[in-house]
Amino acid sequence: MDPEARQPILSLRGISKYFGGVHALENVDFEVYPQEIVALVGDNGAGKSTLIKIVAGVYQPTKGEIYFMDRPVEIHSPHDAQNLGIETVYQELALIETRDVPANFFLGREPVRGRLGIFVDRKKMVEDTVRTLKDLGIVLPHLRTLVRYLSGGQRQALAIGRVMPWGGKVIIMDEPTAALGVRESRKVLDLILQLKEKGCSVIVVSHNMRHVFNVADRIVVLRGGKKVGDKKKNETTPDEIVKLIVGAEML
Amino acid sequence: MEHPELSSQEERYVEPSFAVRLARNQLAALLFILFGMVMVLSLLTRTFLTANNIFNVLRAFSWIAIASFGQSIVIISGGIDLSSGSNMAFSGIITGMLLNSGYSITFSVILGLAVTLLVGFFNGIMVSKAKLPPFIATLGTMSIIRGFCYGMTEGWPIRSLPRGFLALGQTDIHFFLWRIPLPAILMVIFAILCFILLDRTKLGYHTYAVGGNEYAAGLAGINTGRVKNIAFTLSGLLAGIGGILMTARLGVAAPTAAQGYELDIIAAAVIGGISLTGGEGNVWGALIGAAIMQILRNALVLLGFPAYWQPAAIGAVIIGAVMIDMYRKRKV
Structure with missing residues (x-):
């Protein structure tokens, strides 16, 4: 890794999140360095989704601080996160099935034209969508196709592709390969590596050890809302990670 | 698609075939049905295709259609507005009472519309802030507003409205050879205004997004409560406008007016391909849906069926239209 990568781009310190009496996260520290792919692993209910939703601005932490590029920040909404340069690809894909490709590509931040600033610049939407998809080598049917008619892989490609043009410095991906076949998964993993080459940092939540060890530089393990492991990939093994996920005492 | 991997490679920015696009286009299908009805009726009757009859039909469904545009915006945003019939009666009564107290036409109409706009806003607040299901919230306001209509008039219709006001519903505009109502x-x-709002503005894009997948819209940073609020407010306003035109045409503001119209208004949207699950359709569909219903009523009269049978025919059309729509979506 290059020398200036010493300073983390994103740093969570002592993050706790309580939902009523449920402690979803308990005093978790989490860093992401520039141009690094961090895998976030753990069993169901370990707190992975809660952690990334805090970074994405969907939840606010009960306790703890977030630093972005060494500045303390508060992320109150998805827009706050996007403005900082944090983009998220959700597990549920978060696409609107009843809308076409460009409408989903620009969901929530449609470009406007004219003095009133209320009319959507459809031409720019279509052009930018075509350009980004071509740059990434993503193949979709005609852009006017509703997302309803796209396959699982095409939807995933769209969900990932649409975070690309915004110059995000940190990209969060929640289970990006969960619903995909072998070939489509390969494509998504390639996209993640491409992102890293372009200078982004990526947080990948995944259950698939093969995929994790394929792309990640570092692996962070959560269990019961606490961080129980933080290993560089080349200093650990899938076996060790699995033991951390389920709790070593159980084996 | 039997070979998803193969086809995703082949389909690089290929336009779907004309037939597929036509079948996917609900408006084309609706226009086809409408055109078919007009053709059959012109052959079967001498009176249908006369300017007089056509303009009567137009006048008769214009109020329903206008209220249905507001309803469409609400349904597209994922809600439903059962209070639109009551709102139609309410705007007429408020305006009628003000007119009979000697206020100017402009003032009375604006206040009548302002009141239904507020009712719509209140619906929106109940749905977006109090998180009531739209069906329940507007079922409540439907009854509350109807109660106000009866209470404020003590059940008596308001008559002797000024001629200038009646002109709103009864004037014809000369256009070439025709006198269009x-x-x-x-x-x-x-x-046109509602189409531009939904199809061309950021708010319209967000309305479709909230109705299509509210959770996803929220994750994308869209203020879903605000979108719903605006949708209900517009529905209140447009129902009010429909009510003013209805009152001006009938010449009387009755507390019983527009009873049950909310179902016709919803039916127009549904026949027009606006899915009750939200996120789909447009106001042209609602316009054509309202036209199909009114032409059907007109046809039954012209063909000599007793008027009592009309609801049965309308009901059959609603079921048929939605089935065709579902089949179409599954097929392509």
Whole structure:
């Protein structure tokens, strides 16, 4: 890794999140360095989704601080996160099935034209969508196709592709390969590596050890809302990670 | 698609075939049905395709259609507005009472519309802030507003409205050879405005997004409560406009007016391909849906069926239209 990568781009310190009496996260520290792919692993209910939703601005932490590029920040909404340069690809894909490709590509931040600033610049939407998809080598049917008619892989490609043009410095991906076949998964993993080459940092939540060890530089393990492991990939093994996920005492 | 991997490679920015696009286009299908009805009726009757009859039909469904545009916006945003029939009666009564107290036409109409706009806003607040299901919230306001209509008039219709006001519903505008009813012209203007709002503005994009997948819209940073609020407010306003035109046409503001119209208004949207699950359709569909219903009523009269049978025919059309729509979506 290059020398200036010493300073983390994103740093969570002592993050706790309580939902009523449920402690979803308990005093978790989490860093992401520039141009690094961090895998976030753990069993169901370990707190992975809660952690990334805090970074994405969907939840606010009960306790703890977030630093972005060494500045303390508060992320109150998805827009706050996007403005900082944090983009998220959700597990549920978060696409609107009843809308076409460009409408989903620009969901929530449609470009406007004219003095009133209320009319959507459809031409720019279509052009930018075509350009980004071509740059990434993503193949979709005609852009006017509703997302309803796209396959699982095409939807995933769209969900990932649409975070690309915004110059995000940190990209969060929640289970990006969960619903995909072998070939489509390969494509998504390639996209993640491409992102890293372009200078982004990526947080990948995944259950698939093969995929994790394929792309990640570092692996962070959560269990019961606490961080129980933080290993560089080349200093650990899938076996060790699995033991951390389920709790070593159980084996 | 039997070979998903193969086809995703082949389909690089290929336009779907004309037939597929036509079948996917609900408006084309609706226009086809409408055109078919007009053809059959012109052959079967001498009176249908006369300018007089056509303009009567236009005038008769213009109020329903205008209220249906507001309903469409709400349904597209994922809600439903059962209070639109009551709102139609309410705007007429408020305006009628003010007119009979000697206020100017402009003032009375604006206040009548302001009141239904507020009712719509209140619906929106109940749905977006109090998180009531739209069906329940607007079922409540439907009854509350109807109660106000009866209470404020003590059950008596308001008559002897000034001639200047009645002109709103009864004037015809000369256009080439024809005399087109003013409500029909207003209907087209509101259809265009609602279409632009939904299809071309950021708010419209967000309305479709909230109705299509509210959770996803929220994750994308869209203020879903605000979108719903605006949708209900517009529905209140447009129902009010429909009510004013209805009152001006009938010449009387009755507390019983527009009873049950909310179902016709919803039916127009549904026949027009606006899915009750939200996120789909447009106001042209609602306009054509309202037209199909009214032409059907007109046809039954012209063909000599007793008027009592009309609801049965309308019901059959609603079921048929939705089935065709579902089949179409599954097929392509």
